[in-house]
Amino acid sequence: xAGVIQSPRHEVTEMGQEVTLRCKPISGHNSLFWxxxxxxxxxxxxxxxxxxxxIDDSGMPEDRFSAKMPNASFSxxxxxxxxxxxxxxxxxxxxxxxxxxxxxxYFGPGTRLLVL
Amino acid sequence: xKEVEQDPGxxxxxxxxxxxxxxxYSNSASQSFFWYRQDCRKEPKLLMSVYSSGxxxxxxxxxxxxxxxxxxxxxxxxxxxxxATYLCVVNxxxxxxxxxxxxxxxxxxxx
Numbered sequence: 640x641a642g643v644i645q646s647p648r649h650e651v652t653e654m655g656q657e658v659t660l661r662c663k664p665i666s667g668h669n670s671l672f673w674x675x676x677x678x679x680x681x682x683x684x685x686x687x688x689x690x691x692x693x694i695d696d697s698g699m700p701e702d703r704f705s706a707k708m709p710n711a712s713f714s715x716x717x718x719x720x721x722x723x724x725x726x727x728x729x730x731x732x733x734x735x736x737x738x739x740x741x742x743x744x745y746f747g748p749g750t751r752l753l754v755l
Numbered sequence: 756x757k758e759v760e761q762d763p764g765x766x767x768x769x770x771x772x773x774x775x776x777x778x779x780y781s782n783s784a785s786q787s788f789f790w791y792r793q794d795c796r797k798e799p800k801l802l803m804s805v806y807s808s809g810x811x812x813x814x815x816x817x818x819x820x821x822x823x824x825x826x827x828x829x830x831x832x833x834x835x836x837x838x839a840t841y842l843c844v845v846n847x848x849x850x851x852x853x854x855x856x857x858x859x860x861x862x863x864x865x866x
Contacts, residue, residue, distance in 0.1 A: 672854070674856075680858075681856060681857070681859060682799070682842065682858075683856075684854060684855070684856075687854075695853065730799075742787065742846060743789070743801050743804075744854070745801075746798035746799050747798060748798055749798055
């Protein structure tokens with residue numbers, strides 16, 4: 640299995656530009672998570688999908704952030720317009736269920752975003 | 756109060772030493788608990804789940820104390836390769852995943 644795939648791995652952009660991060664979960668997993676990690680705040684859950692439906696988006700910082708999951712094998716996280724404070728590592732994770740042991744989350748390698 | 760709290764460290768220990776980390780959680784309804792390991796500039800990976808009765812995996816022992824709302828991780832005979840950040844994870848459960856990660860405890864094992 641290829642694991643969770645994220646692209647791009649690195650992104651450098653200028654303030655005000657649109658940024659789109661992509662994620663392909665592990666085949667057969669029905670839960671998908673987007674996280675943001677910074678030194679100051681650690682790993683924060685942004686949004687959680689189950690069976691392609693957003694279940695909990697309470698962690699999405701503001702309207703500039705949006706996430707979609709059009710099918711079971713693809714999700715995007717979009718930031719528009721981007722700001723320097725959005726600079727962080729964005730992880731996507733997936734799991735196969737909601738109870739032990741299927742709830743174990745498998746993380747992708749992350750996208751390192753730098754907004755200048 | 757944060758939902759999950761950890762001592763950020765760093766814990767600097769010599770090879771062969773035993774080291775223990777604690778993690779406290781605020782929601783008494785939390786249902787499942789994990790320790791993840793994160794190497795520098797890498798993604799987090801599951802180290803072990805934490806069972807109510809405590810569990811061991813080689814040199815690693817995890818304990819759960821529901822009454823005091825903390826979990827612990829004990830590493831015996833530390834290896835250089837154990838150097839990483841250890842993340843405490845709490846899942847509130849309840850039909851869907853409400854997962855909260857601690858900010859992590861950094862461990863540096865010194866030769």
